[in-house]
Amino acid sequence: SQTIHQWPATLVQPVGSPLSLECTVEGTSNPNLYWYRQAAGRGLQLLFYSVGIGQISSEVPQNLSASRPQDRQFILSSKKLLLSDSGFYLCAWTRGRGSGELFFGEGSRLTVL
Amino acid sequence: AQKVTQAQTEISVVEKEDVTLDCVYETRDTTYYLFWYKQPPSGELVFLIRRNSFDEQNEISGRYSWNFQKSTSSFNFTITASQVVDSAVYFCARGNMLTFGGGTRLMVKP
Numbered sequence: 001s002q003t004i005h006q007w008p009a010t011l012v013q014p015v016g017s018p019l020s021l022e023c024t025v026e027g028t029s030n031p032n033l034y035w036y037r038q039a040a041g042r043g044l045q046l047l048f049y050s051v052g053i054g055q056i057s058s059e060v061p062q063n064l065s066a067s068r069p070q071d072r073q074f075i076l077s078s079k080k081l082l083l084s085d086s087g088f089y090l091c092a093w094t095r096g097r098g099s100g101e102l103f104f105g106e107g108s109r110l111t112v113l
Numbered sequence: 114a115q116k117v118t119q120a121q122t123e124i125s126v127v128e129k130e131d132v133t134l135d136c137v138y139e140t141r142d143t144t145y146y147l148f149w150y151k152q153p154p155s156g157e158l159v160f161l162i163r164r165n166s167f168d169e170q171n172e173i174s175g176r177y178s179w180n181f182q183k184s185t186s187s188f189n190f191t192i193t194a195s196q197v198v199d200s201a202v203y204f205c206a207r208g209n210m211l212t213f214g215g216g217t218r219l220m221v222k223p
Contacts, residue, residue: 034211043119043215044158044204088156101148102211104158 002027006091006105019078021108023091031093033074038088086112115139117207119214126195127222134190134217136205146208147188153201195221
């Protein structure tokens with residue numbers, strides 16, 4: 001069966017510090033991978049998606065970046081965090097193309113102080 | 114941008130009441146998918162349903178039912194005889210690249 005994991009689950013970082021959130025999918029190959037952010041009390045915002053290794057599309061300009069060094073690994077990074085980067089980050093995957101069901105990770109709660 | 118709108122930000126009901134969560138979407142596509150997800154307090158999103166735009170039949174799954182009206186671009190979700198465990202944030206979404214609505218927080222009180 002397929003599983004998705006992301007870590008860390010909780011992170012408290014000072015403004016200006018770097019960030020690295022990792023997400024891995026097991027039990028499938030060539031997944032489409034996504035990073036979403038959910039600000040407090042708000043909906044889900046698509047940040048990045050990837051259809052293959054090294055292929056990253058950005059939906060929202062910001063100081064975050066994403067990388068996909070391996071087929072089932074998706075990393076969300078920042079060189080210098082801002083207060084506005086605080087939120088709940090969710091990694092997700094779908095099978096291949098089209099509108100398949102999104103499978104979400106457990107989420108990573110980031111607080112920038 | 115093609116939006117998904119969930120006008121109800123928060124709904125509070127008493128256990129055993131029926132409740133309907135509204136979802137209105139915009140799309141220029143002739144073929145598309147619609148989804149509902151549940152986000153319990155733990156934070157992880159749980160898939161509830163996917164509906165193809167070609168299929169306008171209403172669907173029922175236990176206490177859950179969905180009313181898809183293509184003419185009004187709506188995909189509403191009804192919970193019958195609500196229970197405290199139904200308390201969560203519910204998101205409507207439209208594919209292919211999923212666009213989510215702002216979510217509706219449902220609180221079911223005992």
